Amino acid sequence: MHLCAGFFGLAGGTSAHSKIRRPQCGYLAGEWMIEQKIEQFARRHPTSALTILMRGLRDLLFFFATLTGYIPIHIIRFVLYRSVFGVDIPRDSTIYWRCRFFDPYGVHIGHNSIVGNDAFLDGRNGLYIGNNVSIAAQVLILTMEHDLSSPTFGVMGGPVFIEDRVYIGSRVTILPNVRVGVGAVVASGAVVTKNVEPWTVVGGVPAKFIKRRPVLNYVLDASTRALFQ
Numbered sequence: 001m002h003l004c005a006g007f008f009g010l011a012g013g014t015s016a017h018s019k020i021r022r023p024q025c026g027y028l029a030g031e032w033m034i035e036q037k038i039e040q041f042a043r044r045h046p047t048s049a050l051t052i053l054m055r056g057l058r059d060l061l062f063f064f065a066t067l068t069g070y071i072p073i074h075i076i077r078f079v080l081y082r083s084v085f086g087v088d089i090p091r092d093s094t095i096y097w098r099c100r101f102f103d104p105y106g107v108h109i110g111h112n113s114i115v116g117n118d119a120f121l122d123g124r125n126g127l128y129i130g131n132n133v134s135i136a137a138q139v140l141i142l143t144m145e146h147d148l149s150s151p152t153f154g155v156m157g158g159p160v161f162i163e164d165r166v167y168i169g170s171r172v173t174i175l176p177n178v179r180v181g182v183g184a185v186v187a188s189g190a191v192v193t194k195n196v197e198p199w200t201v202v203g204g205v206p207a208k209f210i211k212r213r214p215v216l217n218y219v220l221d222a223s224t225r226a227l228f229q
């Protein structure tokens with residue numbers, strides 16, 4: 001069980017990384033509960049000292065996750081992300097430095113995958129990154145947004161799935177409820193608003209089909225881990 005899940009008294013253990021899990025499973029439900037339990041309690045006792053304390057500790061935890069991103073040594077970041085902040089990442093994958101998170105315990109990464117520097121990973125509704133995925137620098141992946149027709153400007157959203165052997169170019173934004181199909185390529189600077197078909201290249205704002213990509217079966221080498229990267 002991850003320390004942050006344990007802190008709030010909830011089970012949040014990891015399972016196999018090798019396949020992308022669906023958000024309806026119990027594991028994600030457990031992650032949701034951390035946030036929901038705090039907010040349920042906060043709605044009932046908005047001014048209670050416990051509400052302020054729990055929200056403050058949760059926010060502090062995310063702040064420490066941000067600080068962890070500035071540690072210029074991969075193995076230290078890996079250990080902290082995994083054991084303290086609950087990121088579901090195996091040893092053979094890498095998150096480059098200065099990554100920021102919403103709900104790090106909602107981020108799941110498969111084998112031999114790379115998340116480039118200065119990424120923003122939103123785990124609030126579950127972010128599932130498959131195997132042999134290459135994500136370039138400064139990519140923003142969101143799983144929540146505001147409901148434009150809500151009288152209270154409430155929030156909505158859904159999980160993002162990035163399937164095996166996807167290549168995401170630098171400065172791409174991926175919006176909630178999107179599935180990027182196996183082997184797809186998202187060109188640098190794109191904003192992905194809809195599902196991307198497997199083995200296609202998409203680009204632009206909003207991202208549109210550019211061309212097809214040949215079906216390949218490589219294993220990505222995610223072991224290059226320079227300092228300050």
Ligand SMILES: CC(C)(COP(=O)(O)OP(=O)(O)OC[C@H]1O[C@@H](n2cnc3c(N)ncnc32)[C@H](O)[C@@H]1OP(=O)(O)O)[C@@H](O)C(=O)NCCC(=O)NCCS
Nearest residue numbers: 136137168169170171185186187188189190201203204210
């Ligand atoms: C998507 C990408 C891989 C395509 O490369 P490619 O196969 O060499 O494709 P081409 O350069 O032949 O371009 C094909 C078409 O896509 C368009 N295109 C290329 N990049 C684009 C982009 N970022 N946004 C929108 N359109 C793009 C080209 O203009 C071209 O259009 P045309 O056929 O109308 O002339 C590349 O453009 C890209 O974005 N690479 C990511 C770079 C990066 O992030 N590097 C850092 C991590 S390693």
